[in-house]
Amino acid sequence: MSRARAPKHLLTLFSEKTLLEATLLRLKGVVQDANIWILTNASQVPLIQKAIPGFPASQIIAEPAKRDTAPAAALATGLVRARDPHAVVALLPADALIKDSKTFGEQLRQAFLWAAGEGKGGSASALFTFAITPSHPATGFGYLELGDTVAASKAGGKLIKVKRFVEKPDLPTAKRYLKGRKHAWNAGMFIWSVEAFLAEVERHEPALASFVRDFPKGDPTAYLAARFAALPKISVDYAVMEKASKVLTVIAAFDWDDVGSWSALPTHLKPDGDGNVSKGNVVVVGSSGTIAVSTGRVIALCGLKDIVVVETEDAVLVCHRDSVQDIKKLLAHVPVHTL
Secondary structure (H helix, E strand, C coil): CCCCCCCHHHCCCCCCCCHHHHHHHHCCCCCCHHHCCEEEEHHHHHHHHHHCCCCCHHHEEEECCCCCHHHHHHHHHHHHHCCCCCCEEEECCCCCECCCHHHHHHHHHHHHHHHCCCCCCCCCCCEEEEEECCCCCCCCCCEEEEEEEEEECCCCCEEEEEEEEECCCCHHHHHHHHHHCCEEEEEEEEEEEHHHHHHHHHHHCHHHHHHHHCCCCCCCHHHHHHHHHHCCCCCHHHHHHCCCCCEEEEECCCCCECCCCHHHHHHHCCCCCCCCEEECCEEEECCECCEEEECCCCEEEECCECEEEEECCCCEEEEEHHHHHHHHHHHHHCCCCCC
16 A cells, blocks of 8 residues: 555555644644645655645655655755754654654653753753654664663653664564663654754764755755755664764653554554454455455455455555565565556
8 A cells, every 4th residue: 555656654544634644733733834844755745735735835845866864854954954043853754653642742842942952851962862662572663772861751751861773673682672671662753953963964974964054045946956866875873863972862651653564453443353453345254363454345354364455456465464574575576656
């Protein structure tokens, strides 16, 4: 389902709203509408405009080339710096599921204050992340190794020093992290002052620093067309976060799920008495532990166990629940929709 025509953040699996719409709604009352920007690739702009027709087109910024998350972070920071060089930036992926919007909003407000240097835990020179307390030994997430507690928020979350970023672990290592309680999942949400980010990229990625400093006021389309594709293709973790002089993390007191695999669905959609989860036009007989999603045609399951079936307009997926993490291996062999 999550291919060019319908990337994950534009699916409506969990409610009538897309994950992108839900992300925007969580920011209501926390960030002014004029200060909310959507960064995406050029091919997704029409899809986003269709999904959220009331959102200002001028606040949807298309990256003209795929350059990974460090250039995207530099784009966001440059965009903000051109309007206010003393502002605080939050980068929030739109493809995660968060139901407790109230606590999320409270913790985001507190993170803004800390990143601006205010109050106990405030450090305008630090880069901030959100971290998720592990609920199971996940091998699909990067981890943060946690240090000392710096401060606590009224919303219940803690601000903790980050000792280091850890790559996605194997299962024995993930089990050790879970048992040791000194590691948390890296949620990929970042908060920093413009000055703090710029100082770090000046030291570690001068090309990104130059891009941020030269970012123009007004419509950045021409600037991006001229400069963005030449930026280094590197993740923000590798380019900045792992090398930064000071990284602090806010331990999330809200729920979070990146719903990165079909096995996440039973957590959010109610199973039947036999553990089957379905959405759309699905009939199940004599089966257990199945996950079935139809976008049109009938899916009929009979005598099956722990099978995932997903029907779309032009493709059907069938796999075992134990193999959902391997679906990405199929993508090279499956035609991608064109817009």
